[in-house]
Amino acid sequence: MTKPMTMLDVARCDAQDLHKKISANIAKAEHATWADVTAIQAEIATLVSKMQALAADQAGDVKAGIGAAIAKLEAAGHVVEDKAGAAKDGVRRANAAMLDSTHKATQSLSAAVAAGRTRLALAIAPKAVTA
Incomplete structure (x- = not known):
């Protein structure tokens, strides 16, 4: 396995871990806070930075897949707190939006x-020998 492929696998695992953390936030919905959402958003930003560096060394369809994943993660990171709405409902919506975007990013990375x-x-692969 090449170093870029190993790094790509690590990025995919990181995205899967984010997905699990967001799912856990949803599971504890009554106790989830904007601090939980903000912590996940910080992790998303870190992962996006790693993936941008990784994409620079890739070519073609791999680079396109990473680019699609970056776009989806950036969308997840731009969830805005709705201060006018009910706090718990806003946290639930934010977690649901981040979960969806992170799921799509993980699919793109896969x-x-x-x-x-x-x-x-x-x-x-072995090359065909011509006689």
């Missing part, structure tokens, strides 16, 4: 990992 593995497999 597609990028698959594309990278396919490209690597084709590169190392």
Whole structure:
């Protein structure tokens, strides 16, 4: 496995971990606060930065998959606190929106990992011998 592929797998695992944390926030809905939402948003920003650096070393479909994941994570990170609405309802909506965006980002990263593995497999596959 190449270093960029390993880093791509790490990014995918990080996105999956974020998904789990957001799911946990939803599970504890009565006790979830804007501090929980803000903490997840900070983790999203960190992951986006890592993925942007990773995307620079990729090509084609892998780079496109990472770009799609970045866009989806950035959307999750831009959830705005609705100060006018009920706090608990706002936290639930924020968590649901982040969960959806993170799920889509994880799917995009999985597609990028698959594309990278396919490209690597084709590169190392035995070549046909012509007589």
